[in-house]
Amino acid sequence: MNELMVFSGRSNPELAVKICNYLKIEQGKILVDQFPDGETRCKIEEDVRGEDVFIIQPTCTNVNQYLMELLIMIDSFKRASAKRITVVMPYYGYARQDRKDEGRVPITAKLVANLITRAGADRVLTMDLHAAQIQGFFDIPVDHLTAAPVLDTFFRNLGYSSDEVLVVSPDEGSIKRAAEHVGTIGGSLAIIDKRRYGNRVEQANLIGGPIDGKVCFILDDLISTASSICGAARLVHHLGARKIYIGATHGVFCGNAIEQLSNTPLECIAVTDTIPLPPEKMLPNMTILSVAPLIGEAIRRIHIHESLSKLFKEMAIWSTA
Numbered sequence: 001m002n003e004l005m006v007f008s009g010r011s012n013p014e015l016a017v018k019i020c021n022y023l024k025i026e027q028g029k030i031l032v033d034q035f036p037d038g039e040t041r042c043k044i045e046e047d048v049r050g051e052d053v054f055i056i057q058p059t060c061t062n063v064n065q066y067l068m069e070l071l072i073m074i075d076s077f078k079r080a081s082a083k084r085i086t087v088v089m090p091y092y093g094y095a096r097q098d099r100k101d102e103g104r105v106p107i108t109a110k111l112v113a114n115l116i117t118r119a120g121a122d123r124v125l126t127m128d129l130h131a132a133q134i135q136g137f138f139d140i141p142v143d144h145l146t147a148a149p150v151l152d153t154f155f156r157n158l159g160y161s162s163d164e165v166l167v168v169s170p171d172e173g174s175i176k177r178a179a180e181h182v183g184t185i186g187g188s189l190a191i192i193d194k195r196r197y198g199n200r201v202e203q204a205n206l207i208g209g210p211i212d213g214k215v216c217f218i219l220d221d222l223i224s225t226a227s228s229i230c231g232a233a234r235l236v237h238h239l240g241a242r243k244i245y246i247g248a249t250h251g252v253f254c255g256n257a258i259e260q261l262s263n264t265p266l267e268c269i270a271v272t273d274t275i276p277l278p279p280e281k282m283l284p285n286m287t288i289l290s291v292a293p294l295i296g297e298a299i300r301r302i303h304i305h306e307s308l309s310k311l312f313k314e315m316a317i318w319s320t321a
Contacts, residue, residue: 003083004303005048009057009073011066012276015090015292016056022296028053030076032069040065042072044080053082054125054299059093059112060252060275067093067112071119078120086123086302087116090274090295091250095130098137113137125298127274127291128221128249143308145298147249147272148177149315150289152184154270155217155247162186166214166241168206170194170232174220181219190216192232203231212240222250223271226257230264243267249291250274253281 007028008016020027029045055077057070070087077085097108109131116124117140124138127145135142165187169178171194182189190208216236223229223246233244244266251271253261258281261269269286271277277288294315301308 003050003052004054004299005051006054006056006299007044007073007077009055009066009069011060011062011069012056012058012090012274014276015058015273015290015295018273018290018292019056019088019296019299022293023300030073032073040069040072042069042076044076047080048077049081050083052084052086052303053077054086054088054303056088056090058089058091058274060091060250063093067115071115074116074119074121084122085120086125086299087121088125088295088299090127090291092126092129092134095134098131098134109134110137123302125295125302127295130221143298143302145291145294146315147274147289147291147294148180148184150272150291150294151219151247151249151270152181154287154289155181155185155245158245160187160215164215164242166190166209166211166216166236168192168216168218168232168236170218170220170229177221178219181217185217187217190236192235194228194231203228203235206235206239209239211236213242214240215243216241216245218244218246220246220248222252223248223257223261223269224252225255226253226260230260233264233266237265245270247271251277251281253277258283 005028006020007030010032031043031045033041035041055073059067074085094108094112123141125143128147135144167178167182167187167189169175169191171192175191179189190206192203193205195202218229218232220229229246245268247270249272272289272291301311
């Protein structure tokens with residue numbers, strides 16, 4: 001582990017501290033701030049020549065600023081002769097722009113992949129991409145983690161029996177993810193039939209059940225404006241759900257998401273710490289789960305050239321233990 005060095009940008013320094021604590025190493029020293037004209041300044045404050053460098057920088061909150069900051073950091077380490085540069089992006093900004101769904105629009109997820117590669121990254125470690133095929137946008141190795149074991153362990157520890165639980169997919173695109181949660185949490189599966197009418201989204205029907213008297217876990221990869229997941233929660237509540245929990249890897253919480261979540265009958269909102277949440281976005285029924293041990297273990301295994309496939313199998317065991 002002597003050549004392992006972990007540095008952090010400014011997007012989620014708290015997560016970087018937790019990861020370094022897991023690895024039992026000191027965080028690398030780097031200065032990242034602004035010049036008077038607003039341009040980003042970066043200076044590595046220790047020798048990294050020949051070192052195995054990991055940069056913790058989810059591109060969240062202020063996506064454009066932190067993406068540019070990441071690119072500048074990569075260039076700094078490349079010019080400082082780091083042996084290998086691994087970008088650790090627990091949250092991958094622009095992931096939802098992964099295809100041309102209408103004419104004359106960009107595929108920004110691919111553009112971001114090109115920028116990171118061109119800047120000099122040798123490897124990318126990310127978590128719960130909105131579309132797994134984004135891995136193919138890179139011409140460098142990508143390790144794709146999932147926070148499912150962390151979420152599944154939390155929901156299993158609530159103590160509900162399998163007969164009580166109904167895992168709900170908030171739309172057709174999340175069916176596979178919801179089915180995997182059923183495999184570890186238990187219970188049965190239901191699917192929300194979501195219809196889009198222009199800018200309006202409507203939760204029309206529920207496929208599966210029965211739902212009356214059930215404890216519903218509605219799980220997704222991210223919560224952005226919260227309209228889809230709150231609409232799903234209101235539908236299952238109307239159909240007789242006894243208790244409703246929602247969970248997601250990434251708590252983006254933009255627009256009026258917090259207001260919607262506050263006005264929806266929810267027992268608990270569980271998200272991970274891939275994105276830092278300011279106090280004004282914290283609700284009394286919100287639980288933050290840390291993915292630092294998962295990411296830290298992945299970093300350790302990448303550094304010592306150990307298989308991550310074994311980690312995925314072990315993660316599945318953790319969530320069912």
